[in-house]
Amino acid sequence: MPKSVLIVEDEPFILEALSFLLKREGLTVSAFTDGKGCVEHIQSTEPDLVILDMMLPNRSGMQILEDLRAMDAFTSLPVLMLTAKGQKKDRAAAEQAGVSLFMTKPFANKEIIHNVHRLLSK
């Protein structure tokens, strides 16, 4: 059964490009575009990996990550955080919150595909 990836991203074109790339890799891809309700969506769909944008409407990626890590079911869920803010303090905060991998935008397609496979194989 193919592994499932949830992309939480509010930029529709980035979402579209990422979805295409990961589907082409044989993964099952779903999307969510809002910070609000995101944790509940993850709870109900239980993806194998979450690609989480840091800046989202209503609830930030960082808050979502903190919520997830506070739940027993998601302490080890692979979360790849994407952000346009590559500052050290943001990276440090994400690592503190328990991110699996932190990538800055703009990313190379090959790099994100490689990282998704790496996180899914763990």
Next chain:
Amino acid sequence: MPRSLLGTRIRENRRSKKISQAALAKQAGISASYLNLIEHNRRGIGGKTLLALARVLEVDPRSFTEGADQALVGRVKQAAAMAPTIACEVDKTEEFIARFHGFARLIGRQFDRAKVQDETLQAVTDQMNSDPFFSEAMHLLVSNITTIKSTVEILSDGQGIPAALRNRFLSNLLTETERLAQTATDILQHFEPSAEGDDISSDTTAAETILEKNDFFINQLEGNFISPVDYAARLNLSKADEDETVDALIKYSAITQKLPIDTFLSIAKPCNYDPIILSQKLNVSLSVVLRRLAHLPKREDIPRFGIMECDGSGAVIFRKQLPTLALPRYGSACPLWPIYRSLSQPLQPIKAFINTPTGERFLTYSLAQYADQNTVGLPSRTTAIMVFTPDYEMFLTKPEIALQPNLAVGLQCSVCPRANCEARRAKYLLQ
């Protein structure tokens, strides 16, 4: 410095002065073999011998003594701590300083500079982070670029893209490119001067704000109907702002006394608003005429003049901005501006056109003058004034315009695109 390294220090000092061991020993009145033992830290050294060696080497004997460079030791150690990936021999810092004092001082100085630069960078970063527009615009910019980069990579590798999806990606690319252009334009506009009528700058002083609200022309002061003190008192300002405003209004009022507006305007137009000619005709100093030009009524038949005054360090002490030329408050202006050139030639007026990177052109008059009386052996402080107008075509003919020198200037280095400028001192941020 540990006493055991005194000898090392003496040896390095001797070598730097190219004196042989034998020659130093002889001049200091000790044997060469004893000096050899001292230099290899195998013999202690008494006060008398130390003084003799210091005398011959022409150094302060205190520079050999224990603890003389503790501050430097601390700075070199901190510099090493800043680069943890380089395995510096921190335990040998004292020996290093003793042997290579010049290099150690260089490291100390570089460390000091790095600290200052780090603090400056942090301040600038904080400033940018606190600008909500800039932060949002940069986020958008990166998102635009991410979409374009990712989509172009998908299209260029061409694998597994149905025709309909390819068209979809091409459409996304077009839309995102347009958004990118719009974001870039918005950022540029954010850095450009505000439109007329807006607050020109957030770093405007209280006095400048009062004058700006009145277009730098206050009828009551022009007609001497009210004193600057009474005028400022009506504005409900804080004590500090009121004091500053009174000072500025007193200067303005003095100009109105020396050059009443009706008298000035009656002669200014026939003289093509040339401050040098006006100064001669009206028999007043050039600086008074320059300041008068900054305080003219706002009328369609009168050219607009801005003004900038700076002290000898280049710091702006008074300014009237125009919508198309924002002036810096804190010393980050372009050194090519004639006002800064005038500082090196006090009392020599400079008349020149300046062309900005955004295509605006201004006629400028600059004058530096002495701010205090000469003291024997000490040059005077200088201040400088520059007035500028974009409306030169209202009073100059095309041949007259063609005759004037043209200076290609910038606004601030970090946002100035003149790549090959010899006066550049900061990297262009937007490249």
